[in-house]
Amino acid sequence: METLTEHRSVADPVVYGYLRLVRVSTARQKALAASLAEYCRQHELLLSGVFTERSTTAMAPAFTGLLDVLALPDTYGVVLPAASHLGPKVIAAGREQHIEAARARLLLVRGARKPRPAAHRTTSPPSGPTRSSSTGCTPALDTET
Numbered sequence: 587m588e589t590l591t592e593h594r595s596v597a598d599p600v601v602y603g604y605l606r607l608v609r610v611s612t613a614r615q616k617a618l619a620a621s622l623a624e625y626c627r628q629h630e631l632l633l634s635g636v637f638t639e640r641s642t643t644a645m646a647p648a649f650t651g652l653l654d655v656l657a658l659p660d661t662y663g664v665v666l667p668a669a670s671h672l673g674p675k676v677i678a679a680g681r682e683q684h685i686e687a688a689r690a691r692l693l694l695v696r697g698a699r700k701p702r703p704a705a706h707r708t709t710s711p712p713s714g715p716t717r718s719s720s721t722g723c724t725p726a727l728d729t730e731t
Contacts, residue, residue: 599630599662600631600658600661601626601632601633601662601663601664601693602634602635602637602652602656602663603622603626603635603664603666604637604648604649604665604666604671605619605636605637605638605666605667606639606671606672607639608639615638621695622665622667622695625665625693625695629693631665633665635655637651637652639673642673649681653684656688656690657688661690662690663685663693664685664690666692666693666695667694667695668694668696668697
């Protein structure tokens with residue numbers, strides 16, 4: 587895997603994690619925090635802290651705290667396990683704008699899935715029975731990931 591800092595001239599790439607954990611087990615929380623730490627290790631980023639949201643409001647205290655540290659001069663960006671950690675679409679759009687306004691990078695451990703090319707899709711042989719297949723993605727985890 588190529589590392590982020592090999593492609594950009596970044597001094598002390600300080601990032602902060604953000605987790606939206608509404609009704610999530612302690613084990614799940616630990617696993618998500620570990621995924622942020624591992625991502626940062628692999629990409630030579632310094633994970634300086636993790637903000638954890640447990641409420642469903644648009645301007646939760648954890649997100650306000652994140653915005654405060656993103657305003658610091660040495661902060662490179664924010665790391666999320668997945669885009670869904672910004673909240674529901676209506677809230678997430680505004681939060682993305684706040685992060686962009688802070689001139690911080692938004693880094694996702696697990697980015698959006700890309701559809702596979704048609705040549706890679708499983709098809710039935712011409713002589714066999716036909717099956718209908720869905721072209722949509724099935725999430726591997728619940729919406730709280």
